[in-house]
Amino acid sequence: xxxxxxVQVRINGEHxxxxxxxxxxxxxxxxxxxxxxVAVERNLEVVPRSxxxxxxxxxxxDFEIVRFVGGG
Amino acid sequence: MNVQSPVGADSWTVAGRTFTSRLIVGTGxxxxxxxxxxxxxxxxxxxxTVAVRRVNISNPNExxxxxxxxxxxxxxxxxxxxxxxxxxxxxxxxxxxxxxGWNLVKLEVLGEAKTLYPDMRETLRATEVLVKEGFExxxxxxxxxxxxxxxxxxxxxxIMPLGAPIGSGLGIQNRVTIRLIVEGAKVPVLVxxxxxxxxxxxxxxxxxxxxxxxxxxxxxxxxxVMMARAMKSAVEAGRLAYLAGRMQKRRYADPSSPxxxxx
Numbered sequence: 001x002x003x004x005x006x007v008q009v010r011i012n013g014e015h016x017x018x019x020x021x022x023x024x025x026x027x028x029x030x031x032x033x034x035x036x037x038v039a040v041e042r043n044l045e046v047v048p049r050s051x052x053x054x055x056x057x058x059x060x061x062d063f064e065i066v067r068f069v070g071g072g
Numbered sequence: 073m074n075v076q077s078p079v080g081a082d083s084w085t086v087a088g089r090t091f092t093s094r095l096i097v098g099t100g101x102x103x104x105x106x107x108x109x110x111x112x113x114x115x116x117x118x119x120x121t122v123a124v125r126r127v128n129i130s131n132p133n134e135x136x137x138x139x140x141x142x143x144x145x146x147x148x149x150x151x152x153x154x155x156x157x158x159x160x161x162x163x164x165x166x167x168x169x170x171x172x173g174w175n176l177v178k179l180e181v182l183g184e185a186k187t188l189y190p191d192m193r194e195t196l197r198a199t200e201v202l203v204k205e206g207f208e209x210x211x212x213x214x215x216x217x218x219x220x221x222x223x224x225x226x227x228x229x230x231i232m233p234l235g236a237p238i239g240s241g242l243g244i245q246n247r248v249t250i251r252l253i254v255e256g257a258k259v260p261v262l263v264x265x266x267x268x269x270x271x272x273x274x275x276x277x278x279x280x281x282x283x284x285x286x287x288x289x290x291x292x293x294x295x296x297v298m299m300a301r302a303m304k305s306a307v308e309a310g311r312l313a314y315l316a317g318r319m320q321k322r323r324y325a326d327p328s329s330p331x332x333x334x335x
Contacts, residue, residue: 067127069122
């Protein structure tokens, strides 16, 4: 956490600074993604979609955000 | 017996879900999502396999598979292709369940990149964990009747032995062992991998398999949509031939026309 009220997180391997105190749902929306079409893992634990709006982003969080793509 | 629509009357059930199409198609390797969707439609498949991958956070507006193939109409079967450990596969499917909201999944844990052969030790371990967590895994495996039994005992809802290495198109190389697995299994058996052309798919069905899963044979055909149609026909033809019961083979000729009344 810094004086500019941001926290540092990692999203899909990329470091990002995001506003302090936002929820995961807000984070996903800020990235331009539809929370209904992705799944989120936070620090190796799946975050149920129903709680994305309740869980706050913490400094140092490591997120994986995935979706379905073509595959065999 | 209704000779008008024997295929229509024929269906198969996996983990309580009933399907009429016995062809499952992958959604990888297509030139475009449009072509992919057209091939799925032509194949008549009711289930498609899909992969779980990171979203591109630099380009969140990339076209999505779900815009072209509607998960409400076609059952998405999340697959763990690309996972080389049980832990990676389990992690992937936990995310897939959250993304899709269903428990029916396809497990594959690969042993090495060169052959993409399944690692059965890890596959069995992953199956046990997934079943405990409420998943219904259809499991890609070697063509070993004993391994197939062990997977079934562990709770696999379908056994999916390879007919030849993934993406090889070599055709069904192991008819004897596939047949043994079919005879021993109480859950559906589907050939997964190895099909190269329509006759391979028919052959898998003639062995008594409940279905066939393929991707590359359609996606890498010169005309994928036409090949998808061919595969649909082949799976139906093979299934009918299996149900019809083929003639016995003979070592020598047997004339088709009567010998009596020859001039």
